[in-house]
Amino acid sequence: MLPLSRKAINFDSLPDPSDTWEIIETIGKGTYGKVFKVLHKNDGSKAAVKILDPIHEDIDEEIEAEYNILKSLSDHPNVVKFFGMYFKKDIRTGDQLWLVLELCNGGSVSDLAKGLLKRGERMDEAIIAFILHEALMGLQHLHSHNTIHRDVKGNNILLTTDGGVKLVDFGVSAQLSSTRLRRNTSVGTPFWMAPEVIACEQQMDTTYDARCDAWSLGITAIELGDGDPPLADLHPMRALFKIPRNPPPTLCQPELWSKELNDFISNCLIKDFEKRPAVCDLLKHTFIKQIEGKDKALQKQLMEFIDVQQQMGISEKKRHERIHTKKGNCRRSLTSNHEDADDLATLEALDENTVTEQLQQRYSRDEIYTYVGDILIAVNPFRNVDIYSPQYSQLYIGAKRTANPPHIFAVADIAYQSMVTYKSDQCIVISGESGAGKTESAHLLVQQLTVLGKIFLLLKKGIVPETRRA
Incomplete structure (x- = not known):
């Protein structure tokens, strides 16, 4: 009550x-x-x-x-x-x-983007610029009154039938005072959350300001182009592990879009929020300024898109739930409870008792490896386990992480593929008490990295190794 x-x-x-x-x-x-x-x-x-x-x-x-x-x-x-x-x-x-x-019966911009893609079309860049401009104007209004939205996403930007663009859903918005110009509560919908907002969950001294909305708007720009935010195929809790660690996301096929749109997105998605532009600066970006003098025509075009969308019927949308956590009081509304999981980050409750119970259950079945997001937990079996043969090694070469059970070979493969893809050094940290198996884990990593290196050299010479042949 x-x-x-x-x-x-x-x-x-x-x-x-x-x-x-x-x-x-x-x-x-x-x-x-x-x-x-x-x-x-x-x-x-x-x-x-x-x-x-x-x-x-x-x-x-x-x-x-x-x-x-x-x-x-x-x-x-x-x-x-x-x-x-x-x-x-x-x-x-x-x-x-x-x-x-107010009734915004034109649907959300997320619905509009998905509807266009479903019909084999994609949203025109000028329409994207118009929608983002209107959203920026709304955010500028909020920010000028010391208010952060904190949940900017396609489903929270609604359309009216006359082509209006409205920010909605202020349930997790925050008002800042002159004495508190930053926040330290982790809140929002995972796929759109800025790295600094996610960091507040684990780092007590971490704060953020209104520029977290600029990050979310950059993700929304990708959503308008691709139909979904980056990492949408992952479990939301795994996405929270990925966002702070991954390079800033881009459109799936950036080469299909203008350099102005790509540059606008890259400006929004600067990971260091101290260097990220404020909303008032983003309004001056070339991509946004292209609508000057065309806003009435673009609004009319948007009305036509809305009309077509309504005539065809709006498909039921996938709903991404938000999370809201406070220090010492973690409350998640988006996860389901699993009796057993090979990635503990997908569990609703992730406390010491749950982790211990899960590891004991898996250990009793000789499943000594368990993921927690990007972290691999290894429980030393203190005996030989037949999961390090060449056949096992092949299973984890270039495979999706979800294709096989958790394994240290998967960690080696992810690090190697990241090095090749991003052309940057990678680091694997091995930690544990005496007798935990750190030395053996290091040997196994080197073993798998050696196999991957040999395959790379053979491919470079034009030789297809046995492991790659059909």
Whole structure:
């Protein structure tokens, strides 16, 4: 049940929505409840309402943040309009909080990009520039009022049927004060999260500022081109391991796109946020400035795309759930619990007891290797295990990590392939107590790297080694 009184909201004083609004149909599902289309009983106007499920103490702060931001900052053409908050008491199903918002019935820009790709087309760069310009204008409005969105992605940039572009969903947005111009809470949707935001989960002294939204917008730019964000094929928790470690992502086929778009994305995705441009600087980028004098024509073209999309029907979209963690209080909404997993990063609870239990179960089945994201845990069996033969070595050469069970040969292969692909030195850190098997692990790594090096030399000479022959 909703608490009756909070710092910013007195729920008991809010009007009952039943007197004003009538639900017409379901639009979608949000993080904490469903979204409906509603009809105003007096003037017949339509709106969207986010109906929050019976609320618990741990998300009250997010409700207050969204309410305060909508109430004070929704008077901008690129931010969804806020029509009010209502409170419906219901003893049977639980009290509900209604946030009534502008109806953006043109769908999301994510839907639009996917719809075009499904029809064998791709979004025109000028349309991408227009959408990004409008999103940047909305973000500039937020940032000028010391507010970070923290969840900029295609599904949170909605379209109106007249070609308007609106930022929505401020449930995890943060307001900065003059004494606190940075944040240290890890929050957002994994695939769009900036490296510095992810780092806050593990490094107590790490902070970030509004430039995390610039990173998310760069990922959204890739999403508009490719249909999905980078790493979308990975489990979200594994993506969190990858983002800080990988080079900045790019479009899948950057050569198919203009150098201006590629440069805009690379500017957004500078990993050191201290060197990353602010939103006001990105508005001056050549790729964005190309829409000057063309905005009305591009808005009309966008309306036509929306019309075609609606006529064909919008396919059900894949929903990427956000995470929200605070120091000492990790709460993830996006993972499912597995009784056994070869990558512990996919587990809902990742604490000492869970790790120990999983390792014991796997060890009892002679599965001595287990992943935790990019880390490989090895439990010394103190006996010979027949998993290091040439046949095993071949299994892990150039194979996807998910194709085989966890193994130290896979670590060697990933390091080697990364060295070749990115043309940069790689480092494998081996750590453990005395007797853990560090020396043997080093020998096995060198063994597999030697095999990979021999294959590379043979291929360079034009000789196809036995392991590569059909």
